[in-house]
Amino acid sequence: MSVLARASGADPVAPSSGRLSAWRTVLFGIQHVLVMYTGCVAVPLVFGAAVGLDKSTIAVLVNADLLVAGVITVVQAAGIGKLLGVRLPVVAGASFTAVNPMILIGQQYGLSAVYGAMIAAGIFGILVAVPFARLLRFFPPIVRGAAVTMIGLSLIGNAVTMIFEGRPPDGTRLALAVGVIVVIVALMRYGRGFFAQSAVLIALVGGTAVAAACSLTDFGGVGAAGWLGLPNPFRFGAPEFPIAGIVSMCLVMLVVFAESTAYLLAVSDYAAEPMDSGRLARGLAADGVSAAIAGCLNSFPDTVFAQNVSLVRLTGVLSRAAAVVAGVLLVLLGLVPKMGEVVASLPGAVIGAVSLVMFATVAGVGIATLARADLGRDDNLLIVSLAVGIGMVPIVSPQVYEGLPAAVRIVLGGAITSTVLVAFVLNLIFHHIRAPRLRRRAAPVTAARAEEARV
Template sequence: MVDAPITQTLEKHPVDEILPAPKMFVYGLQHVMSMYAGVVAVPLIIGTALKLSGVELTYLVAAGLFMSGVATLIQTLGFWKIGARQPIVQGTSFAAVSTMLTIGTAKGGLDGLRAIFGALLLASVLAFFIAPIFTKLLRFFPEVVTGTVITVIGISLLPVAITWAGGGAGAKNFGQPTNVGLAAITILIIVLIYRFLPAFLSRVAILLGLVLGTVVAIPFGVTNFSKIGDASIFQIVTPFHFGLPTFAVGATLSMFVVMLVIMTETTADILAIGEVIDKPADQQTVTNGLRADMGATALASVFNGFSVSAFAQNVGLVAITGIKSRFVVAVSGVILVFLGLFPVLGALVNLVPLPVLGGAGLVLFGTVAASGIRTLSRVDFGGNANLVIVAVALSMGIIPIAVPTIYNAFPGWFTVVFDSGITAAAISAVLLNVLFNIVGRKEGTEGPIFSEAPPIASISDEDEERLKSEASRRFDAGDSRE
């Protein structure tokens, strides 16, 4: 007896599913819209701080979009042992902004930009090769470290947004009511979008705030349309467009610390997206994803872009939409590459007046700080160890933000490292975490931080029920009095 042929149908996992082209484009465009503002913000921050010309700034924005697209394709499609092959959107990372500003403004202009690219190139190449080791050292980067660092990232960027809201450093009309008013209107627009518009539009609230804020600013004469005429319609992104990078030990060390922070954030995103798509990431997947992160950053430094990393907001978008296909996100990468090849599109972004950008920046950078606080909310503060780690690391990070000149008398290498609040906080948090939580830790041996202070109180579930009962009785008593 001959058995009938058995046809085995191997169903693809949703992450490897290829959807119809129209759906792929729409879903991919949705990813781009939710992260576009974050990608263009970093080139605008760096280019404006270094006082680049309109043409140079436009090119920088286009390069940022182009490299974000390339990085997304590397991460989603993958090759060899590079790329997590997950639906992860890569974009320009905010984590390195503070450090890049410190490195760049030390020289200024194109010299500062070349110094940034040099530090990025060396630091990312080194991080690429240690990726397999890093995935085995994650215990040195728990939430108490990453939460503190992310919080300082947001705090360190807020002064930049405040300066923009006033009209820009050195502006003759700095702090005028018109400038501050435009920033306030932009914030109001963003808040109203978040509160009242559908979820999809709320995810691009920053971008819509920039667009509508710019429209509101037109009657006040602060929008310069001549920038569009300076930009070419089509332009190939070429290696070392701004000149060969320059290298310095202090700048590279400072940037390498930032690479470790970015790798920590990307690891968290890879693990999170693995849960969302029902395909948990193993150690090899994380390692491959980190290689893609650092390899793309090294490539970006050659092609005039900045550090790239996984965008957490797009992880949330995958969870909300339920679209798990990595090829949808690959389409997002193609769209970003397309946008980067047309600098005139970057020039449209460059129309945004500084006060409007400052208003959006306050929300955007404040959100980064709030994300760090949310991470810290998951930390166990039952004893004093983690409290001390956060307290000291935050203080070290805020020192150069509050008093930028405090390290002026120190050697140059020290200044480059510790003038960055993010770097100072990261080094402090990692070392303190090792001291308190890893080396020779003994449970139950922590003493009070202030010997005369009472222990920190907490509200238990029983307390909440009792308080609710008390509130109900007071409410009833009030009714009877009426």
């Protein structure tokens, strides 16, 4: 149980207990969706704008994105026997790690090459899930703690952007965002049971009501949205498979695996669920399946979503059934554009404030993971310091890597990818690769030295 949940008197339910009532399961599933929705749909919005797609085509990408995320969420939470799914209370969503490589491939080879490379990367992910999972010992707390901490820190800027919706800062939106955060903190501190566990949902609903009273909401697009939006496979033509694009997306797949590994281990530790290599492999294989399906449906590779990991930690609600409900709701949002438009119309100040709490909690989860490592040792302290320091470079100075080749920018140009790489490599150097022993040549023993030794 988290410190916040303990302080609030919340009574989290273990993933395997199934003791949540039906209405609570649905509400907690809705809470999961509202927390991750904006981050999930941001991926197709950013990608579509970068490659010059029109609004109607971007809307198709959004629907496909939600549909695939919903399917993979159900697979991850419920599992398909011992074939796919980690069977933990996690929610999947489109990974930002893939956006820049997809844009580069699209600009160089076209959109059919983007999705062809994604299909190939998905198959690659399925094939390497088992061997990758066997590398579990190379992801100790020092590595995954640094990765999760950087994920939280790197996303906070996105939350601030959401609050002001790309406009200059103004007092009304700032006050509304602060109010939403205060409500979450108050409910987590003084609420009991359901009220503490539903703090985020209550803050979302209350904040939206206040925003409507302040004329900060716009649900005008709901009426124009359709009731049914079926997937349109291979919308951009038959997939193409350029070698450079495939290599780039396979690298992305490995980084997605590293992200998901850090999150799955964090949730596993928190839920007191043992994580062996077989179970982790099933979770990673689901990520690979998401990329293969996404390549066919014009969507994006999925990973375990940071916001929902922090929501589990914050509220103490460990129900896999709630995650399954969230997956079903995402499928419905993908198939019914009108429903998706309702969620998309929630005020940015409210969604941004909630996201700020979630992203900050992600960083907190990473710090808590780092606390399990012995940071009193100089080698561990150096690993985390360099990993986080180098990871901050593309955040504080993104132009540093602009002149490098595209393949290098894929790895180093992202805060998360560079942090994972540095932490992983330094951990290998300090803890797994034996340092060569330097042989010293014996100095000749002179009469003077012999006399000094006797003295």
